[in-house]
Amino acid sequence: MTKCPPSCEQEIELSVSVLGPTLADVLARVPNFEGVSVQSRQNMASSIRTLCRVGNRNPSLISIETRLIRNIMDQAPSTALDLSPSHWRNVKSDVRRAIRLSCLTRAGQKCEVPLTERWQKLLAKVCDNPQRSTIRRFAQFCTSCQITPEDIDDQILHRYQAFLEATQLYRNPARSVYVLAWAWNKHVAA
Numbered sequence: 213m214t215k216c217p218p219s220c221e222q223e224i225e226l227s228v229s230v231l232g233p234t235l236a237d238v239l240a241r242v243p244n245f246e247g248v249s250v251q252s253r254q255n256m257a258s259s260i261r262t263l264c265r266v267g268n269r270n271p272s273l274i275s276i277e278t279r280l281i282r283n284i285m286d287q288a289p290s291t292a293l294d295l296s297p298s299h300w301r302n303v304k305s306d307v308r309r310a311i312r313l314s315c316l317t318r319a320g321q322k323c324e325v326p327l328t329e330r331w332q333k334l335l336a337k338v339c340d341n342p343q344r345s346t347i348r349r350f351a352q353f354c355t356s357c358q359i360t361p362e363d364i365d366d367q368i369l370h371r372y373q374a375f376l377e378a379t380q381l382y383r384n385p386a387r388s389v390y391v392l393a394w395a396w397n398k399h400v401a402a
Contacts, residue, residue, distance in 0.1 A: 259306030
């Protein structure tokens, strides 16, 4: 689990942009990532530049807003630069990691809210580890919003999807909520 280094607690100096923080801002922070090897920092910087080339955009013109980054990664023609599928996956992974470590956004930050006793009891019933993880992330969101397991309905799932759309870089939020609803119905509502 990655936490923002203490240096991120300081005032953030960003390039002046109506877009908010951009990939140029992330790129400027990469050399200062604490606890990250030189090779990893070089890979992240290279991946940011590669994503910009694939998208044919300047890093200062690419906002790190989660929806935009997801769209660029999903729609970018990686074949334009003759990148292999595995290289393209590495580029996307490195860019996501750099954004997360930059602390310029909440994207990718994990929620570390201790679960209430009700949520802990509910999770104890779920044996399937991937589904347990899916429900646990949802339980942490609900706990932070003071929502009990008994309060769960479609409206809460819509709130959770909005939260994921604002913070999730790695997956499709609608798909994540679909998988959650399936796991919930299988293990909890049954």
